[in-house]
Amino acid sequence: MSEYREQKIAVRHKSISYAKWGYLFIAPFFIVYIICTLIPQFLTIYNSFFENYMDGLRHVGPNFVGFNNYVRLFTPDSNGVIGILKYSANTLIIWIMGAIPQFVIAMLLALFFTSGRLNIRGQSFFKAVIYMPNLIMASAFSMLFFTLFSNVGPVNQMLQQMGITDKTIDFFGITIYVRSLIALMNFLMWFGNTTILFMSGIMGIDQELFESAKIDGASSSKVFFKITLPLLMPIVVYVVITAMIGGLQMFDVPQVLTNRMGAPDRTTMTIVMFLNSYLTPSKNYGMSGAISVYLFVLTSLLSIFVYRGMIRQYRSRIR
Amino acid sequence: MKKALSIMLALIMVIGLFAACGKTTDTTTPASPGTTSQAPTTSSEAPAPQPAAEEGKVFNIYAWNEEFKGFFEKYYKVPEGITVNWIINPSDGGVYQDKLDAALLAQESAAPDEKVDMFLAEADYILKYVNSDFTLDVSTIGVKEAPTMYKYTVQAASDANGAMKGVSFQCCPAALIYRRSIAKDVIGTDDPVKVQEALSDWSKFDAVAAQAKAKGYYMTASYVETYRTFSNNCSMPWVDSNNKLQFDPMILAWIKQAKEYLEKGYTLPAGIWDDEKNQQMFKTGKTMCFFGPAWYYNFCMGNAMDPEKGCYGDWAICQGPQAYFWGGTWLLAPKGTDNPTMLKDVMDAFTINEEICSNLVKNEMQFSNNSAVNEKFANDPNYGNAFLGGQNDTAVFVELAKNIRFEHKTPYDQLLNENITGVFLDYFKGNITEEQAYQNFYKFVNEKYPAIITP
């Protein structure tokens, strides 16, 4: 390592090149990344081509099986259901159900908070409050929701007292309800976070642009679509893509809420729940490796798709 | 740049090599896939004489909760100079077994004070450890099967060759626990003998359930309530000799019963530990029957014991339609312990030491694994349980304990038993067909136990 540094210093003396600083600045990140993440992840991909699991205390494998794990992943059951596709659809549907209100409301709030015209009072209170659901452990939050919406929970009691329904609503037995609850919790946990991100983006925009737009008499929606949104696009792209990546890895909430089952009929089973199911107790590195590779490919494709789409929009707006 | 790259590559390779080395040591017992469920059994291992003088100073016990720790600290006198170290990990999410397995796999190379000296296991997965090479034949350290131990507790802790790997400190015959007042209303009596007569088989049980329903009661508060009475009376294991999944007629009978009971409103769609069920234990509850062993009403019926809202004393037990057992905690000996003398002492203390066993029954309301002690209480006319309206429950359990069979178990039982009920709930509720429920169960099995072959 030191040899490498000396050589680079020598280069610097010849011409003023800052390249070595670039390497130096990114070195810690990459070194740690390789040790703590990349090697384990290589193991994952490697494992996906092997049969490798624990049968009790007996280690089975690793035996090379080629693409067998992937073939198994995409083999339909006798009802013609391909599990992994079903769980991917579940994950995406639940994510979108929560993400759309999350983005819309976060953007609205960010605009409210940064608007000099509205001049919202108690801002720091509201900002502190909307982020708070994110502070609770997802598992504790889910436990709470479970008790709230259980068959004997307060929501059911209230609905019956108010005469809205005379029968117990089985919130955890009907797909649309369970999915909505998960989406609602995801929304509550993340809209504050998104708001803060949008806000810091909006505040980074040159205020003079808004001033001059105001002087020109532009309507607020015009200001938003012609100035704010285009200039905010890097942050929006960041928010949407990271939210989607996070959403595809959705795990804690449905796991606790449905007690690992993805009930009813596995319609709330997400990809990572499925993956996790293979890890305990059998430590099935083969199958879980294959699922992670699949998830990686799916995430990449969707991210590229979303990124491209949004950047195109962004460009057309700039024009 | 090239140099930097080569350094990185070298680093990756070094670490990769290292990781690879790690992997090979991980492979403890190489075996081909699809072999039988019976884990490799060790053929008669020569008992290694232990050097008595050099024993460890730290006694490590692996457990998943504090139950046994409480008894241990109360009643067991730790030999001087030894520190007891409890390593407690929640069984939630498989953490306990994960940690324990990792420790057992590393037992050989572990420092003396880090070695596992004893660990606890439940009935549902005890076979995983008993049939493995990681547990010690306790006869080599002087622990013998005592005549006062219940047969099934010994059988459960013995491997295929009959080598005993540990002992249990409790015996878990289970009973039908009923509300006296509701039984009076429905059957016309709360006398345990007469109630037993009215509920002595499943067809009678069904008939009473219909009567209970007619009077506005539930027969049970959870559709899972009766599951153990079926599953612990199976006549074949969950997997056959080729590791193929199979459904015992008992399991099929339960599926039929649960579907019928839920459809007819005899029971509630609540899980066995759910609030919805637990609320039925209050005075205001409308449920007649609960099922469980001694530990169940002592530990899980807190609502019934609540001074304000409970119904303390309004309960009694009888055998019910079918004798069965449920749960139980075994103390197992790991191979490589450096405290064999103390290990033997602990095992003896909680099985053959009459004073400790009496305390377990008297103070902790346990049903001990010492038949002599249990019978002493069973025959004591002054002994009675106020929660059960003064009924001598130990006397009932002494009878029930004779019928316990620990048979047809597999190392996979825990998750299969705990989850078939949840998977089939969708079918019971009418969300999916029976066939779909089976498919979902197969999926679950494939995920959890790759070695099991599903249809």
Added chain:
Amino acid sequence: MKSYTDAENRKARLMLYISRTVVYVILIFLTILCLFSFYMLFINATRSNAQLQAGFRLLPQDNFFNNFRNAWNDVSINIPVGLKNSFIIAALTSILTAYFSALTAYGIHVYDFRGRRFAFVFILAVMMIPPQVGAVGFVQICYQLKLTNNFLPLILPSISAPVVFFYMKQYMESVLTLDIVEAARCDGSGEFYTFNKIVLPIMRPAIAVQMIFSFVASWNNYFIPALLLDKAEKKTVPIMIAQLRSADYSKFDMGKVYMFILLAILPVIIVYVFLSKLIVKGVSAGALKG
């Protein structure tokens, strides 16, 4: 400037009044939604196990101190130790994550070197790999290195946080011009000095935001710590809570569990309130400079 007539002015004021009302209604509704779970947690922490079993209530009951005593004095679950451990890990994690992500982002944003584009795309790509399975391999390696019951494997990986890096990079793109760096160089500022003394202050809002996020994430992290820590004196708060939840039935005291959760999130809330002031300040400071 346009001149407004009186009527226009009045109309504009009315519109402002209406929109303000709507905004406040929305904010209050969201506040209730957000605080409700905290409120329930607090209420539940004031109730005994039997009271909790009896059903749901909106008003507190009288077992708060009882539960507090039970939770605080629990023999096997030493909450002060747990809080201390969690705090050490979370604080170091959040500092390392924010600093090194900014450093990496700066390295890629400002310097031109071969492999720069590759490095950027690489980090973006790996961001998409689900952490769960890499984690399993990571735990395997930690076992090999005998790094169990050690905080190092929980803290060190935070140096490389692709998602935080991505955020820092995006943020730099919108606030940090190369002119600033060039100007600093002309003043004779060294590269590290420029980063630490000039760039970091500009990045303050972003750093504060990411520090909170990573502090909370680390504080609530259960998956990997649960696999690596098992000694009583090393356990973090979430591990203790899981242990409490799956405790044996004799000790299944939900009142204590809720109290524990309350105690577990309190430090995070305090840290958050403290840092959220910093964010507001930092955001306005950043805005002025931009």
